[in-house]
Amino acid sequence: MSITTPSSRAIGLTRANWRLMLRNRLTLAYGLILPLLPMLFLFSGTRGDDTIAMTSSTTVIFLLMLFPVYYNLLSMFVSRRDELVLKRLRTGEARDSELITSMAMPGVLITLVITLAAVMLGFPLGQQVPTNPILLLAVVLLGAGVFTALALWTAAWTRTAEAAQITSMPVILLASVGPMAPIFPESARRFVELTPGSAMDTLVRLSWFGYDDGSQLDFAATWGASSGPMLVLAAWVLIGWALARTYMHWEPRH
Template sequence: MTTFSPRRTANLTRWNVVLLSRNRLAFFYAAVFPLLPLALLFTGDRGDEALGARTITTGFLVASLFTIYYNVLSQFVNRRDELVLKRMRTGEAREVELLVSIAMPGALSTLLVATIVVPLAAALGQPLPVNPLLYAVLVVLVIATFSAFAFWTAAWTRSAESAQLTSLPLILLASVGPMTSSIPGMSDALRELLSLTPGAAMSDLIRVGWFGLDGPDATATTLSFAETGSQAAEPLLVLAAWTVIALALARRSIRWEPRT
C-alpha cells in the first residue's frame, strides 16, 4: 500500500500554486485582499488598540473566507469537474495528498499574511502580540477549519460558478460573529449564541492573544502573557470544536467525481 509522501505532496502543491498564480482574481484573493483592511489604521489614531483589533480581525476574516475557504472550494470543484482528481486517484497519489496539496496554497498564503501583518501593524502604532503562541495556534486552527469547510461545501457544489451561492451560508455564519459587539439592541441570549460561531471565536482570540484586551468593550491592553491563557480558553475551545466538526463533515461527504 502506498504511504503518504511529503515529496509527492510538495510536487502537487507546486503545481497548484502555479495554477493559482495564473488566475488573477484568485491570486488577488490570496495575496492582496487580506492586507487591504490594514488601510483603516492609516485613518485612525496611531496606537488605538481597539481599532487595531477590529482591523486585524477583519483581515483574518477575509483571509479565512477568501484566501482559504473560497479558493480551496473553487479549486477542488474545478479539478473534480475536469476529472483531474479522478485520474490522479488511479495513480500513485493518495487522497490525503491531493487534499493537502489543494489546501496548501491558501494555507501558505495565510501563513505569509499572518506573518507580514505583525510588523506592518507595529509600524502603524499597534503592539506586538502579547501571546505569540496563542496567535500561532489561532492561525493553524483557522487554516484547518476553513480548508475542511471548503471540502465539505464542495460536496453539494455542482460547478465553480455555483460556488458563489453555496459558499454564502458559511460566509454569513463566520462574518456575523465579529459584529455582535457593534449591533445595538441585541439580546444577551442571541449575543451568547453568536459567540459560538467560528468568526466570533477568532475575533476573541485576536483581541486576547494579540492585544491583551479583557472583554469586548476593552480599549487598552490589561492582560499579561499568563492571563491571556485562561481568558482565551473558551474561544479556543469553540474554534477547536469547529475544527473537529469541519474535518468530520469533510471526511464524510467529500466527492471525487462530478455530481450527476
C-alpha cells in the same frame, strides 16, 4: 527503486498547486491584496488606537480565512472535480489526504505570510506587536483547519465553480456573524459566540492585543483566557471534518 513518501507526494503536488495559484491573477488578488486592505484603517483616527488596530487585525484574519483558505479551496476543488482532475490524481499513489493537503497548502501559506506582513506593516503605523504570537499562530492554523474542512463540505453540494458564489453564503455568514456579536441581544449572543467567526475574532483580539472583554492581559494570562474559544474552534474542526468526510465526493454527480 525510489519509493515516494506521503510528504514527498504532498510536496510535489503542493508545488504544482502553488504554481497554478501564482498564474491565477484573480485568486492572487483575493489572496494577497484584499486581506491587506483593512490595514488602511490604521491611517485613520489616532495613531496607536487599539480599537482601530483590533478592527484592522481581526478583519485581516477574517478575510484570510475566507479567501485564500476557504473560497480558494472551494473553487479549486469544485472545478478540478468537474474537470476530472481529481479523479485522475486518485488513480496514482497519492492518498486523498495528500491531495487535500496539497490543495489547501498554498492558501494556508499565503495566510501565514500575510499575517506576518500585517504584523510587520502595522508596527510602524502604531499597531502593537502580538502579545502572544504562539497563540496567534495556533489560532490562524486552527482557523485554517476549520475553513479547509468547511470548504470541502461546501463542495459537496456545489456543482460548479460559478455556483460556489451562492453555496458559500452559509459559511460566509457563519464566519462574519462573529464580529457582529455585540449587536445581538444577550440571549442570541451566547449562540453567536459558538460560531467559528466569533471564536476567531475573540482569539485574535486576545493573542494580538491581550484584549479580553475590556481587560488587558499579559502573555501568560492569554493562555487561560483562550481556552473557551479555542475549544469552540477545535469543536468546529471536528464538526467540519466529520461533515466533509460524510458528504464530500471526488467525482461530479450527474
